[in-house]
Structures are given as structure tokens and as C-alpha cells.
Amino acid sequence: xxxxxxxxxxxxxxxxxxxxxxxxxxxxxxxxxxxxxxxxxxxxxxxxxxxxxxxxxxxxxxxxxxxxxxxxxxxxxxxxxxxxxxxxxxxxxxxxxxxxxxxxxxxxxxxxxxxxxxxxxxxxxxxxxxxxxxxxxxxxxxxxxxxxxxxxxxxxxxxxxxxxxxxxxxxxxxxxxxxxxxxxxxxxxxxxxxxxxxxxxxxxxxxxxxxxxxxxxxxxxxxxxxxxxxxxxxxxxxxxxxxxxxxxxxxxxxxxxxxxxxxxxxxxxxxxxxxxxxxxxxxxxxxxxxxxxxxxxxxxxxxxxxxxxxxxxxxxxxxxxxxxxxxxxxxxxxxxxxxxxxxxxxxxxxxxxxxxxxxxxxxxxxxxxxxxxxxxxxxxxxxxxxxxxxxxxxxxxxxxxxxxxxxxxxxxxxxxxxxxxxxxxxxxxxxxxxxxx
Amino acid sequence: xxxxxxxxxxxxxxxxxxxxxxxxxxxxxxxxxxxxxxxxxxxxxxxxxxxxxxxxxxxxxxxxxxxxxxxxxxxxxxxxxxxxxxxxxxxxxxxxxxxxxxxxxxxxxxxxxxxxxxxxxxxxxxxxxxxxxxxxxxxxxxxxxxxxxxxxxxxxxxxxxxxxxxxxxxxxxxxxxxxxxxxxxxxxxxxxxxxxxxxxxxxxxxxxxxxxxxxxxxxxxxxxxxxxxxxxxxxxxxxxxxxxxxxxxxxxxxxxxxxxxxxxxxxxxxxxxxxxxxxxxxxxxxxxxxxxxxxxxxxxxxxxxxxxxxxxx
Numbered sequence: 170x171x172x173x174x175x176x177x178x179x180x181x182x183x184x185x186x187x188x189x190x191x192x193x194x195x196x197x198x199x200x201x202x203x204x205x206x207x208x209x210x211x212x213x214x215x216x217x218x219x220x221x222x223x224x225x226x227x228x229x230x231x232x233x234x235x236x237x238x239x240x241x242x243x244x245x246x247x248x249x250x251x252x253x254x255x256x257x258x259x260x261x262x263x264x265x266x267x268x269x270x271x272x273x274x275x276x277x278x279x280x281x282x283x284x285x286x287x288x289x290x291x292x293x294x295x296x297x298x299x300x301x302x303x304x305x306x307x308x309x310x311x312x313x314x315x316x317x318x319x320x321x322x323x324x325x326x327x328x329x330x331x332x333x334x335x336x337x338x339x340x341x342x343x344x345x346x347x348x349x350x351x352x353x354x355x356x357x358x359x360x361x362x363x364x365x366x367x368x369x370x371x372x373x374x375x376x377x378x379x380x381x382x383x384x385x386x387x388x389x390x391x392x393x394x395x396x397x398x399x400x401x402x403x404x405x406x407x408x409x410x411x412x413x414x415x416x417x418x419x420x421x422x423x424x425x426x427x428x429x430x431x432x433x434x435x436x437x438x439x440x441x442x443x444x445x446x447x448x449x450x451x452x453x454x455x456x457x458x459x460x461x462x463x464x465x466x467x468x469x470x471x472x473x474x475x476x477x478x479x480x481x482x483x484x485x486x487x488x489x490x491x492x493x494x495x496x497x498x499x500x501x502x503x504x505x506x507x508x509x510x511x512x513x514x515x516x517x518x519x520x521x522x523x524x525x526x527x528x529x530x531x532x533x534x535x536x537x538x539x540x541x542x543x544x545x546x547x548x549x550x551x552x553x554x555x556x557x558x559x560x561x562x563x564x565x566x567x568x569x570x571x572x573x574x575x576x577x578x579x580x581x582x583x584x585x586x587x588x589x590x591x592x593x594x595x596x597x598x599x600x601x602x603x604x605x606x
Numbered sequence: 607x608x609x610x611x612x613x614x615x616x617x618x619x620x621x622x623x624x625x626x627x628x629x630x631x632x633x634x635x636x637x638x639x640x641x642x643x644x645x646x647x648x649x650x651x652x653x654x655x656x657x658x659x660x661x662x663x664x665x666x667x668x669x670x671x672x673x674x675x676x677x678x679x680x681x682x683x684x685x686x687x688x689x690x691x692x693x694x695x696x697x698x699x700x701x702x703x704x705x706x707x708x709x710x711x712x713x714x715x716x717x718x719x720x721x722x723x724x725x726x727x728x729x730x731x732x733x734x735x736x737x738x739x740x741x742x743x744x745x746x747x748x749x750x751x752x753x754x755x756x757x758x759x760x761x762x763x764x765x766x767x768x769x770x771x772x773x774x775x776x777x778x779x780x781x782x783x784x785x786x787x788x789x790x791x792x793x794x795x796x797x798x799x800x801x802x803x804x805x806x807x808x809x810x811x812x813x814x815x816x817x818x819x820x821x822x823x824x825x826x827x828x829x830x831x832x833x834x835x836x837x838x839x840x841x842x843x844x845x846x847x848x849x850x851x852x853x854x855x856x857x858x859x860x861x862x863x864x865x866x867x868x869x870x871x872x873x874x875x876x877x878x879x880x881x882x883x884x885x886x887x888x889x890x891x892x893x894x895x896x897x898x899x900x901x902x903x904x905x906x907x908x909x910x911x912x913x914x915x916x917x918x919x
Contacts, residue, residue: 262884427757430756574882578868582869588871
């Protein structure tokens with residue numbers, strides 16, 4: 170049976186058996202045998218594997234990833250190298266690798282990048298389906314961003330959700346014993362907090378993560394979407410206008426008005442400096458607080474993205490790992506991912522992340538780390554409400570264009586600066602129509 | 607060596623005149639030698655300037671996206687750009703940013719050069735330290751400026767609040783116009799030393815006798831500057847302005863680090879917007895067409911200035 174990506178299951182098994190015979194390492198039983206033995210397969214001497222990853226915001230994650238890669242290298246007799254680069258540099262590196270058909274064998278994919286680079290990525294259908302069969306179906310957002318034209322172009326690896334980090338003590342003083350469940354409730358508490366010079370904090374500039382988290386989650390929460398399932402632009406709706414009006418009101422009544430000038434790290438600094446009482450962020454604020462500001466960590470809790478009339482939503486693109494079509498080591502790359510995603514290895518990597526990353530299937534909600542620190546529970550559950558760029562349509566290149574043009578973010582930012590909500594939404598409609606044309 | 611017999615009948619050994627090798631003969635020809643000397647430069651220019659430029663033009667007229675071969679689509683990308691409000695804003699910003707920053711750099715650079723042309727204690731130290739903003743990596747110095755403009759921890763706000771000039775913090779990067787002002791300020795701070803040092807070099811080539819003569823003729827300092835200094839350093843000034851304009855037109859790092867084109871796409875310039883479209887949306891053709899919009903303007907500036915310099919000569 171031909172397998173997409175240029176190899177076949179038969180070829181692979183034959184290869185592994187031959188490789189096993191040549192190197193003296195038993196691979197009898199093919200892949201099921203390897204999985205059962207929880208050992209990496211062996212490959213001809215001199216086989217190399219290069220993996221490109223970001224520099225994680227949790228240093229222990231990189232250390233553990235590299236350790237596991239080295240372990241795989243020893244088990245499989247493969248020379249494995251892991252290159253870490255800044256997240257901002259991943260896009261140009263991927264583009265140049267695909268265009269020159271040279272570079273890493275496995276590259277990290279964030280959000281809908283598999284759709285952007287689909288033509289340069291090998292299919293990993295068998296592997297993704299194997300993992301889903303073992304651990305349960307992937308979360309919907311992980312699946313949507315990884316499947317292009319009916320083929321898996323990335324193996325979903327994790328998600329890095331952002332929940333609300335908030336000061337439990339200040340919220341209590343403002344009358345909230347727990348984090349508000351709805352946007353309206355958050356507004357009421359936020360008004361009290363701002364009166365005490367403890368506003369909520371949210372970025373509306375052009376940084377990669379935080380502004381989009383607000384723009385998409387709030388729009389969806391109020392029932393608006395950029396496009397419908399068929400890809401038609403439907404942003405100009407009462408629901409979106411309500412979301413914009415709500416944001417403008419919240420800006421004046423409850424948010425720190427520095428947000429228009431913020432980048433993704435500004436809210437971390439402001440929270441830890443005690444100038445804001447709550448903000449949307451990954452678990453990094455809490456981790457830094459635990460290390461450097463234990464008093465703040467003690468009074469920090471995490472709350473879910475509030476519900477709106479349209480429901481509760483998180484803008485989570487998820488992460489995957491793709492095997493490059495040009496790679497001459499696709500088989501090794503696939504075996505690495507298979508081995509890495511297997512429970513004993515993944516368990517260790519997830520533990521190293523300490524709750525910063527969430528597994529790609531509900532199976533990992535049962536990981537013991539979640540019992541260790543109940544403050545991280547909202548992160549564990551966030552993926553259940555995760556949606557992708559372009560929801561409910563396809564997270565396509567067009568969705569990326571809308572994202573990099575910050576159309577939704579700027580819709581909110583312009584309204585905050587004084588444009589009428591209706592006009593801001595109309596502006597966004599015009600820009601989205603061009604992006605989705 | 608050959609032997610010949612002359613009238614005496616005695617054979618005499620005669621050394622033949624050494625004939626130049628074929629390569630030597632070729633190089634004797636002026637046009638061949640010129641070609642050989644120019645060849646390495648031409649190869650480098652072709653590989654690193656001409657090829658990327660031609661490729662850029664091809665990309666700009668194609669629908670190339672990462673991973674797929676592009677198809678020729680004529681001027682469609684340019685039409686899309688002209689219909690894109692963010693692009694039009696970036697277009698306007700690029701000119702405003704370049705024009706204001708260049709004028710300020712020239713004015714301040716000239717003032718600094720005139721001051722540094724005088725003799726004073728620690729002159730060399732001051733001249734060397736003047737170059738610091740220009741030699742520090744742009745990203746590094748811009749990150750320092752980012753802290754100074756920070757919405758919560760700005761040192762400018764702290765100072766102004768403490769001396770009572772303002773009663774509420776200023777959001778330096780939170781307003782489109784103010785953010786553009788901040789970008790221009792940082793660009794001027796970084797680029798002014800290049801102007802100052804280059805103009806200083808020009809000032810030092812002026813014969814002091816000319817100034818003395820003008821002074822004897824009754825010219826005041828202002829007149830001496832306009833009538834003696836400026837005409838003599840005009841060629842070098844135009845070259846500096848030309849270089850600076852090209853660099854400022856194509857600026858990227860500073861803006862990307864400070865605002866990334868925000869807030870509300872109010873500080874995008876060609877460079878930052880082209881990067882977002884080409885790299886983050888993977889639309890290489892569209893991105894190239896945004897970058898290429900610079901070309902006609904830069905070409906006009908270069909042709910005009912070179913023509914002017916040549917005419918002055």
C-alpha cells in the first residue's frame with residue numbers, strides 16, 4: 170500500500186529489518202514491536218537527524234527535549250542534532266529551507282503553519298492516526314491546523330494555552346471569590362479593581378500572541394466570526410459589534426490604558442510589578458513569580474477565558490512537528506516522532522514543561538503534574554475550548570494573512586482610539602474580504 | 607638557444623629574445639586587461655546584487671508562495687497593494703519617516719560636525735564616543751529605547767512626572783503619531799553620528815585660508831558658513847544624504863523591534879509590511895511587490911543626486 174510522503178509501510182518494515190540485521194539490533198515485529206519494546210529502531214551508521222525547535226519560554230523544556238533527542242540517537246544509532254532558534258526566526262528559516270530544499274529534517278510548526286507550508290511537508294497520516302488510536306482523538310484545533318487537504322502535514326505535539334492569571338487577593342477585595350465566569354461579570358469586577366488602581370491588563374499592539382488572544386476569543390465569545398464554514402466573510406454582525414463595544418467599555422472602565430503600547434512581555438512585567446490585577450497569559454507569569462516573587466505566586470490564580478453570549482473560546486493554534494518533504498531522512502524523522510510521542514518519553518517532556526504545554530489529546534489531562542499544582546487546572550482544560558485562526562472555516566493561508574495583518578486586533582484598537590464600533594467592524598470586513606479573496 | 611654563423615665563420619651563441627606567453631600577450635591588450643580586472647567585481651555584483659534583484663522582480667510579478675512554483679500574473683500584486691489600506695499607510699509612513707529623519711540627521715549632524723571641528727580638550731574622546739550609537743547593534747540599542755518608551759516603566763515618564771511637567775504617563779508607543787515620532791527619534795539618534803563624522807571629514811579638507819580671507823573681507827560666521835563651508839562640502843553632504851536616504855527607506859530592524867507596525871498598523875513601513883506578508887503569510891510574490899515599490903523612488907533619488915554631484919564637479 171502506497172503511503173503518502175514517498176515511502177511505503179512495506180518498504181519501511183523491510184528497511185528496519187534490514188537495518189536491524191545489519192546493526193545487530195533487534196527490530197523484529199516492526200513498528201508494533203518497537204512500540205511494545207519502547208525502544209528506538211536502528212538505522213545505518215552515519216544516519217543523521219536534524220531538528221529545528223524554538224527556544225522555549227520554559228528552559229527545562231529545551232533541556233529535556235535535547236536529552237530525549239540524544240537518547241533516541243543512542244538507541245537508534247543516529248546522530249541527532251537539535252537547533253534552537255528564536256520563535257520570530259522560525260518563519261524565515263522554514264521558508265528558506267523549503268525553497269532551497271535543504272535544512273532540518275523536522276521543523277516545529279506553530280498554529281496553522283502546516284497550511285502555509287503544506288507543499289514542502291511530508292504526509293504523516295499513519296503516525297498521526299496511530300497516536301490518535303492509542304491516546305484518543307486529537308483536540309479539534311490540533312487536528313484542524315495539522316490536516317491539509319485530507320492529509321496530516323504535522324504530528325500534533327502540544328498546545329500552549331493562555332488563561333487569565335489574576336490576583337486572588339485583590340479580586341476577593343473587589344467582591345469576586347473566584348475568577349468571573351462571564352465577560353459581563355469580569356467587567357463588573359474590573360470596574361471595582363480599576364477604581365482601586367488595580368486595572369486588568371491587555372495588549373492591543375502588534376505582538377505575536379496576546380493581542381490576537383483577546384481579539385479572537387472575545388469575538389467568538391460574543392458569537393462573531395471572521396468567516397463562516399464556507400469561507401465567506403461574516404465579521405460584520407451584531408455579535409462582533411457587541412464584542413467591540415464591550416471591549417471599548419472595558420478599556421475605559423477596567424483595563425490599563427497602556428495596552429495599546431504593549432508587547433507580549435509588557436503584561437508579564439506589569440503583573441509582576443503589581444500594576445495590574447489580571448491578564449491573559451501562558452503559565453510563564455506564574456512560573457517566574459514562583460521563582461522570583463513567591464509572595465505574588467501565592468496569591469496568583471488562573472481563570473478560564475470567560476463565557477460570552479456565544480460561549481467560551483480560546484484562541485489556541487496548537488503546535489506540531491513536521492517532516493520536511495526534501496528530507497532524505499524521512500524514515501528516521503518519523504521514527505523519532507513516533508518514539509517521542511510514545512507515552513514514556515512524552516510523559517517526561519510534559520513533566521519538564523510543568524503545565525506550560527498541554528498534550529494534544531485528552532489522554533494527557535490525566536498526567537500527574539496537574540494534581541501537583543491545582544492552580545494550573547485551567548491550563549489543563551483550556552484545549553477543550555480551543556479554536557483556530559479562521560474558525561469555523563479552514564485555518565488556511567488566507568486566515569494567516571488576516572492574522573499577520575492584525576485585522577481583528579486593529580479593529581479593536583481603532584475602536585479603542587475613538588472609531589465607532591460599527592465603522593471599525595466595517596473596516597475589518599473590507600480588509601478581511603481582501604485577505605480571503 | 608641557437609647557434610648562428612657570422613661572417614668570421616665562427617659560430618656564436620645568441621640568446622633569443624624571450625617571447626611573451628600567450629596569456630601575457632593577451633593581457634598586453636588594454637581592453638583584455640581591463641576586462642580581467644573587472645571580472646571579479648562583475649561576478650560578485652551579478653551573484654549578490656543583480657541575481658537577487660532580477661529574482662525580486664520576477665517574484666513581484668508572480669503569485670509565488672512558499673513551496674509552490676510561481677505563475678506570472680503581471681501587475682496584479684501591485685494592483686492589490688494599491689487597494690490595501692495598510693499598504694497605503696505604510697507607503698505614506700515610509701516617506702514621512704525617511705524625509706523627517708534625514709532632514710534632522712543632516713541638521714544635527716552638521717551642527718555636531720561644526721562643533722567637533724573646533725579645538726577643545728578631550729576632542730578625540732568626544733569624537734570617538736560620538737560614534738557609539740552608530741556602532742552598537744541596532745537591535746540592542748533599540749531594545750534599550752523600548753524600555754525607555756515602555757508604557758509602565760518609561761524613564762522619560764518617570765522623569766517628567768517627578769519634575770511635574772506631566773500629571774499622567776505618556777503612552778509613547780500607544781498612539782500612531784507619537785509612535786512614529788519615537789521611531790524617527792531613535793533613527794536620528796542612531797544615524798546622526800554617521801552624518802557628523804563624515805561631514806567633519808569634509809570640513810577638515812577646507813583650507814583655513816579661505817575662511818580667513820572671507821573674515822578679512824568682512825563676512826560674519828553665518829555668511830562664511832553659507833558662502834564658504836557649505837559649497838565646499840556639498841558633494842560629500844549629498845553623498846551622505848544619498849546613503850542615509852537609501853538606508854532609511856529600507857529600514858526594518860528598528861521599527862520591527864519597537865512597534866512591529868503597530869498600534870493599528872500606524873507605523874508600518876515598506877520593509878516591515880513586506881516582511882509580514884512574505885514571511886509570516888508566506889506570500890513571497892506579494893511581499894516582493896511591496897518591497898519593489900521602493901525601487902522607482904530610490905532610483906530617482908540616486909539618479910538625481912549623482913547627476914547633481916557630477917554637474918557640481
